[in-house]
Amino acid sequence: MxxxxxxxxxxxxxxxxxxxxxxxxxxxxxxxPGPVFFNAGSANCAILDDGTVGCDLGGPVPVQYSFLPVTVKMNKIVISQPWLPAHPSTDPGTPYTLPGGNPALADVKSGDGQWGPYVEYAGAKCEAGFHGSFTCSSKGRSWTWFAGVISA
Incomplete structure (x- = not known):
């Protein structure tokens, strides 16, 4: 026994x-290693191994820069260089979207912040914010999407 x-x-x-x-x-x-894909609202986003963060925005979205008096419409936004503000992506197609769509931010989150989930990877961070805002930062640059306008 x-x-x-x-x-x-x-x-x-x-x-x-x-x-x-x-x-x-x-x-x-x-x-x-490899990109981390997620969505936040109509944005399908990815953070790449080098800290580049980009989003397919699901249609033209007005982007307001502090140094421009007018908005610029973009379908894709990316932070790829520390010396360049968030800018339109010139990659063809929808490079930040997986076939069938990206998982929700909450499904790939690294943690929960004050207002909602966030994902951190390769020095970049994207997070849900106050009253439905969405922010991504990397390489010393950032952008925030709130009330239908992106501020970069």
Missing amino acids: KRMANMVGAVLGTAALTAAAVTFSTGIAHAD
Whole structure:
């Protein structure tokens, strides 16, 4: 009987170690290299390994820059260089959208901030904000989408 209990204990111990190893290898949100895709409202976004963050906006959205007196409409916005403000993406198609759409921000979140979920990856951070706003920052640059206008 004691021998049977030892065998059962050994089997259960091995199963627990295996489960722990599987959890460790798959439970880290962004352990594998590659883009992190998510959506926030009508924006499908991705954060790339180099910290570039871009979003397919789902249609033309007015973007207001502090240094321009008028808005500029964009279908895609990206932060790709520290010396350049958030700007339109020239990539063809919808490069920040997975076939079938991106998972919700809450499904890939790194944590929860004061107003909602956020994702941090490769030095970039995108987060849900106050009253439905959405902000992304990377490389010392940022933009915020609120009330139908992006401020960059």
